[in-house]
Amino acid sequence: MGQLLREKEIIAIGGGKGGVGKSFLASNLGIIFARNHKKTILVDADLGGANLHTCLGVQAPDVTLSDFVNFPNVRLEDVILRTSVENLLLISGAQDFLGIANPKYSQKMRLLRAIANLNVSYIILDLGAGTSINTLDFFLLADRGILVVMPEPTSIENAYRFIKSALFRRLRMMTQDPQVRSVIGKAMDKKNDLGIRSPVDLIEHVGRIDRRIGEHLEEAMQRFRPAIVLNQVRSMGDVRIGYSMRNACEKYFGLKVDYLGYLENDDEIWQSIRKRQPIALNGEHSRSARNLRTISYNLLNNLQLKAE
Amino acid sequence: MKSLKSQNYYEILSVSRGASPEDIRKSYEISRQTFQDNSLATYSLFTDDENQEILALISRAYETLFNPELRREYDSFLDGLEREGAAGGDSRPRTLSRSAPPPQPPGRVKSAAPPKPPSTPPPREARNEPAAEGRQPAPELKPDAVEQYISSVSCFTGPVLQKIREMRGYSLEDIAERTKIRKTYIQYLECEQFTFLPAHVYVKGFITLIAGMLNLPAQRVANDYMNYYRGHPDF
Ligand SMILES: Nc1ncnc2c1ncn2[C@@H]1O[C@H](COP(=O)(O)OP(=O)(O)OP(=O)(O)O)[C@@H](O)[C@H]1O
Numbered sequence: 002m003g004q005l006l007r008e009k010e011i012i013a014i015g016g017g018k019g020g021v022g023k024s025f026l027a028s029n030l031g032i033i034f035a036r037n038h039k040k041t042i043l044v045d046a047d048l049g050g051a052n053l054h055t056c057l058g059v060q061a062p063d064v065t066l067s068d069f070v071n072f073p074n075v076r077l078e079d080v081i082l083r084t085s086v087e088n089l090l091l092i093s094g095a096q097d098f099l100g101i102a103n104p105k106y107s108q109k110m111r112l113l114r115a116i117a118n119l120n121v122s123y124i125i126l127d128l129g130a131g132t133s134i135n136t137l138d139f140f141l142l143a144d145r146g147i148l149v150v151m152p153e154p155t156s157i158e159n160a161y162r163f164i165k166s167a168l169f170r171r172l173r174m175m176t177q178d179p180q181v182r183s184v185i186g187k188a189m190d191k192k193n194d195l196g197i198r199s200p201v202d203l204i205e206h207v208g209r210i211d212r213r214i215g216e217h218l219e220e221a222m223q224r225f226r227p228a229i230v231l232n233q234v235r236s237m238g239d240v241r242i243g244y245s246m247r248n249a250c251e252k253y254f255g256l257k258v259d260y261l262g263y264l265e266n267d268d269e270i271w272q273s274i275r276k277r278q279p280i281a282l283n284g285e286h287s288r289s290a291r292n293l294r295t296i297s298y299n300l301l302n303n304l305q306l307k308a309e
Numbered sequence: 310m311k312s313l314k315s316q317n318y319y320e321i322l323s324v325s326r327g328a329s330p331e332d333i334r335k336s337y338e339i340s341r342q343t344f345q346d347n348s349l350a351t352y353s354l355f356t357d358d359e360n361q362e363i364l365a366l367i368s369r370a371y372e373t374l375f376n377p378e379l380r381r382e383y384d385s386f387l388d389g390l391e392r393e394g395a396a397g398g399d400s401r402p403r404t405l406s407r408s409a410p411p412p413q414p415p416g417r418v419k420s421a422a423p424p425k426p427p428s429t430p431p432p433r434e435a436r437n438e439p440a441a442e443g444r445q446p447a448p449e450l451k452p453d454a455v456e457q458y459i460s461s462v463s464c465f466t467g468p469v470l471q472k473i474r475e476m477r478g479y480s481l482e483d484i485a486e487r488t489k490i491r492k493t494y495i496q497y498l499e500c501e502q503f504t505f506l507p508a509h510v511y512v513k514g515f516i517t518l519i520a521g522m523l524n525l526p527a528q529r530v531a532n533d534y535m536n537y538y539r540g541h542p543d544f
């Protein structure tokens with residue numbers, strides 16, 4: 002476990018596609034941090050299908066995020082749950098996904114602010130599938146955003162869509178200029194009539210409208226640095242997809258993406274979830290536990306995998 | 310982040326300036342895998358044509374950076390560009406200013422190309438070079454005659470370069486556009502008028518670029534040129 006880089010770090014785990022292992026990674030990273038004496042809160046930000054408590058082997062909780070969202074007098078601290086792991090806390094997601102799946106704007110902002118103000122070392126946000134605006138906003142709140150990807154076409158495509166949507170939303174939030182905002186909106190569609198094929202083209206185009214805004218957006222782009230974790234790899238070929246994605250993102254989006262590591266396809270993971278006993282707790286010597294330690298080490302030390 | 314066309318060879322291969330040959334080779338392997346046909350990681354982002362174009366850039370970058378001599382030469386060219394950018398001032402050649410760095414010599418350096426396996430179809434990259442700029446390929450002028458002439462050349466001087474350029478069917482504008490070197494500079498280099506040219510390091514960089522563009526062994530041409538004119542009073 003490496004050096005802590007900041008006082009407090011918010012880490013979001015998304016990926017676009019459902020069932021790729023987001024909750025698995027979130028809960029196990031949480032356990033690793035907590036075991037290294039860092040106070041950590043896991044937030045189940047999957048507003049549509051909260052199940053993080055299951056990954057941790059916690060009973061269906063009484064208090065959840067819905068209480069915070071629905072009642073202005075409830076504080077976020079009031080819905081924090083203890084877990085069986087010392088230093089690891091949980092904010093469980095909504096069970097009744099009716100109201101909260103689509104919180105009002107003001108409710109969402111209150112939630113984001115409250116999360117950012119939690120007083121712990123690490124805050125891990127387990128995001129839902131998809132690229133809804135709410136999911137993107139959680140992702141953009143984080144200091145580090147991780148995408149979990151499986152080595153298969155749909156998952157990779159979804160990850161790219163996620164990266165692009167998040168980046169464009171970030172860029173849109175950077176400026177009030179109506180003309181630039183409209184260009185950014187149009188550029189989201191690959192077949193736009195402005196001839197903008199990629200974010201690099203977009204920045205150039207904006208720079209021609211207003212040089213200062215162009216530079217501003219370019220800086221924002223340089224700061225936007227998502228990470229990827231490949232899950233369920235079965236071969237070295239699968240592992241290499243991570244390097245290729247990193248390359249492709251650099252050439253296509255003009256973005257630096259960190260390849261933090263991979264998780265092998267491992268029956269023990271499946272079993273651990275069935276038994277509701279997290280790998281990082283009970284299978285410390287398994288391959289998956291080793292994979293997880295590499296990922297968390299790279300994450301905390303701003304490192305990434307090096308191609309062999 | 311710069312668009313692909315204005316990235317230098319190091320950026321194209323995603324390696325640092327100090328990268329070891331081994332790092333360069335590894336990075337090249339990965340880049341090649343990434344942009345190969347139907348790669349899982351690229352099919353939804355790039356068209357086949359774009360993949361081929363990037364592959365051509367990648368192999369050009371590799372051929373230069375993996376060859377120690379070509380790399381040294383390329384480095385001094387980049388150093389020149391950087392010093393330029395840092396020095397500022399109006400005397401610098403516009404096309405080499407920081408806002409429009411042209412760090413990719415557009416031609417293929419023949420001498421450095423690794424031997425191609427016989428099964429390889431006619432070079433894909435070739436198709437992409439001029440086409441990448443959205444132009445027609447230069448008219449092929451009896452290639453045998455050109456190659457014959459080139460092999461008879463003992464020293465690549467300005468007039469020799471001019472002759473090869475004309476034999477290949479390129480105008481000064483063609484070369485200027487693709488190398489991003491001012492047309493007048495190319496002209497001065499060809500007819501040995503050195504008075505208004507920038508420092509030697511640029512001259513060497515220019516010659517390297519032009520030679521690459523003309524499909525000549527860039528490093529040999531640049532050395533020839535620099536050695537030949539070293540004693541010249543205006544040089
Ligand atoms: N490396 C792995 N090896 C084997 N099985 C795995 C692995 N990773 C995840 N799984 C299986 O995939 C299932 C889905 O994982 P998880 O719930 O973490 O995905 P998710 O991305 O959070 O899904 P959702 O989008 O529904 O929230 C798990 O129940 C587990 O059985």
Ligand SMILES: [Mg+2]
Pocket residue numbers: 023024025047052127128129
């Ligand atoms: Mg989940």
